[in-house]
Amino acid sequence: MNARVDDNVVSRSLAQIGECGLFLLKVLAAIPRSGRYARETVRQLWFVGAMSLTIIMTCGLFVGMVLGLQLYHVLSIFGGTAATGTVVALSIYRELGPVVTALLFAGRAGTAVTAEIGLMRATDQIAAMELMAVDPLAYVAAPRFLAGLIAMPLLCCVFCALGIFGGHLVGVSWLGIDNGTFWSNMTDTVEVWQDIVNGVIWKSLAFGAVVALIAVFQGYTAPPTSEGVAYATTRTVVASSIAILALDFVLTAFLM
Amino acid sequence: MNAAASPDDTLIRIRGLTTVLNGKKVFDALDLDIPRGKITAIMGPSGTGKTTLLKHITGQMHGDAGQIAVDGKNVPELSREALYGLREKIGYLFQNSALLTDFDVFENVAFPLRQHTRLPEVLIRNIVLTKLQAVGLRGAARLMPSELSGGMARRVALARAIVFDPMLILYDEPFVGLDPIALNQVLKLIRTLNETLGITSVLVAHELSAIQRVADRICLIANGKIVAEGDPHGIENDGSPWTRQFFGGEADGPVPFQYPAGDYAEALGFPRAKA
Numbered sequence: 001m002n003a004r005v006d007d008n009v010v011s012r013s014l015a016q017i018g019e020c021g022l023f024l025l026k027v028l029a030a031i032p033r034s035g036r037y038a039r040e041t042v043r044q045l046w047f048v049g050a051m052s053l054t055i056i057m058t059c060g061l062f063v064g065m066v067l068g069l070q071l072y073h074v075l076s077i078f079g080g081t082a083a084t085g086t087v088v089a090l091s092i093y094r095e096l097g098p099v100v101t102a103l104l105f106a107g108r109a110g111t112a113v114t115a116e117i118g119l120m121r122a123t124d125q126i127a128a129m130e131l132m133a134v135d136p137l138a139y140v141a142a143p144r145f146l147a148g149l150i151a152m153p154l155l156c157c158v159f160c161a162l163g164i165f166g167g168h169l170v171g172v173s174w175l176g177i178d179n180g181t182f183w184s185n186m187t188d189t190v191e192v193w194q195d196i197v198n199g200v201i202w203k204s205l206a207f208g209a210v211v212a213l214i215a216v217f218q219g220y221t222a223p224p225t226s227e228g229v230a231y232a233t234t235r236t237v238v239a240s241s242i243a244i245l246a247l248d249f250v251l252t253a254f255l256m
Numbered sequence: 257m258n259a260a261a262s263p264d265d266t267l268i269r270i271r272g273l274t275t276v277l278n279g280k281k282v283f284d285a286l287d288l289d290i291p292r293g294k295i296t297a298i299m300g301p302s303g304t305g306k307t308t309l310l311k312h313i314t315g316q317m318h319g320d321a322g323q324i325a326v327d328g329k330n331v332p333e334l335s336r337e338a339l340y341g342l343r344e345k346i347g348y349l350f351q352n353s354a355l356l357t358d359f360d361v362f363e364n365v366a367f368p369l370r371q372h373t374r375l376p377e378v379l380i381r382n383i384v385l386t387k388l389q390a391v392g393l394r395g396a397a398r399l400m401p402s403e404l405s406g407g408m409a410r411r412v413a414l415a416r417a418i419v420f421d422p423m424l425i426l427y428d429e430p431f432v433g434l435d436p437i438a439l440n441q442v443l444k445l446i447r448t449l450n451e452t453l454g455i456t457s458v459l460v461a462h463e464l465s466a467i468q469r470v471a472d473r474i475c476l477i478a479n480g481k482i483v484a485e486g487d488p489h490g491i492e493n494d495g496s497p498w499t500r501q502f503f504g505g506e507a508d509g510p511v512p513f514q515y516p517a518g519d520y521a522e523a524l525g526f527p528r529a530k531a
Contacts, residue, residue, distance in 0.1 A: 132343070133371075
């Protein structure tokens with residue numbers, strides 16, 4: 001009995017991953033057609049990007065402050081508080097920046113995209129577009145996918161900047177680390193290609209693509225009921241979180 | 257017969273349409289001709305596939321067998337581009353209006369024009385206001401869909417459906433939620449569109465009195481087929497058991513009122529009577 005249930009869960013999950021892959025191909029094929037809806041892409045960029053700034057900036061600041069505080073106390077045991085800036089920066093650039101931004105992005109923007117598209121389907125707005133000869137993949141799906149892809153690296157950069165500012169605030173302004181030491185150790189250690197490009201840019205691009213794909217897919221395929229939209233929204237958070245952390249391991253293994 | 261070989265006076269020709277959904281045969285070799293420039297009403301008991309038939313005509317759904325030709329084009333065989341090209345000539349009024357909730361009334365009606373034309377803004381404005389005036393909602397142009405009543409939303413959807421002056425308009429339950437004044441105006445509008453522009457209309461509705469005022473012909477659909485068709489004022493008395501039951505509102509007849517179920521007494525837990 002349990003084995004059968006497990007088999008069903010596994011086969012359903014695999015089927016959904018397959019459907020999601022096919023949906024990605026359709027969205028990619030629709031991107032050239034979505035060029036005429038550039039205004040819609042900009043509108044979505046505002047919605048998923050600019051509207052997420054508050055949560056990203058706030059969380060980035062506090063993550064940086066916590067890191068600064070924790071690292072200062074741990075490093076002070078070894079007399080190495082001068083390395084606080086370095087470790088804060090490396091932690092944020094390589095892992096916490098892209099991963100926490102993506103998790104927050106999935107919770108803030110991903111769920112909103114899923115719920116919006118799910119409700120559009122439930123209220124026949126997607127069908128109405130099809131009947132008005134407007135391709136919903138080009139008008140609805142592709143702009144939201146592109147907006148997620150573009151917004152994530154930008155939000156990640158903002159998160160990293162605020163995180164380092166938070167670490168500086170705690171380490172230098174409150175705990176008395178020398179300002180010059182904080183910055184010079186950081187700039188000596190952080191490498192543009194290894195930490196900024198591989199850590200921030202590639203990872204956040206990959207996470208942006210995955211979260212945007214999952215959010216759009218779940219909304220597009222949500223059953224047209226209130227329960228269906230609610231489940232789809234939940235699935236967006238769960239699937240995105242798992243995908244982000246799993247992909248982070250794979251990308252870290254290959255890029256570092 | 258090849259359905260695609262549509263003569264000029266028939267806009268929609270359906271031949272042998274068979275559709276099975278969830279194990280239930282919705283259409284069973286259904287044949288239907290919709291004449292060009294006329295108003296045809298599709299009536300029938302709930303759940304007999306009237307809306308599904310409209311979805312087949314617009315290519316949203318495809319049957320398991322049969323042909324559907326609209327303006328001489330066999331819909332199931334059309335490419336995406338050709339299907340979209342055909343849909344640009346079709347207006348569709350949804351049961352639940354299906355207005356785009358991000359846009360106000362004006363932008364909802366302007367949406368098809370903005371997507372498919374490069375008309376100057378002043379012309380778009382004039383066309384949209386003309387259509388809104390026709391449905392009595394010019395003053396509501398800047399309201400959002402959430403601020404409209406059900407009847408108003410339906411009239412906005414109607415304005416959107418006719419904004420392109422299409423060759424064919426499919427109305428899915430157009431009279432639901434309309435007050436008598438709005439109903440009268442919508443009936444006049446449907447008739448005027450038909451008489452002045454020669455637009456072909458297909459109405460799916462249950463209100464016989466409204467249908468009789470506007471339609472040229474009624475087709476009664478039941479058991480997956482067209483079981484009766486004819487003049488709106490004569491079809492009630494054609495002697496067929498289908499029309500007698502449907503228009504008389506009788507529970508007994510060829511259309512079962514009860515959804516198929518087991519024994520009623522047994523379901524209530526009563527002991528079976530001994531034979």
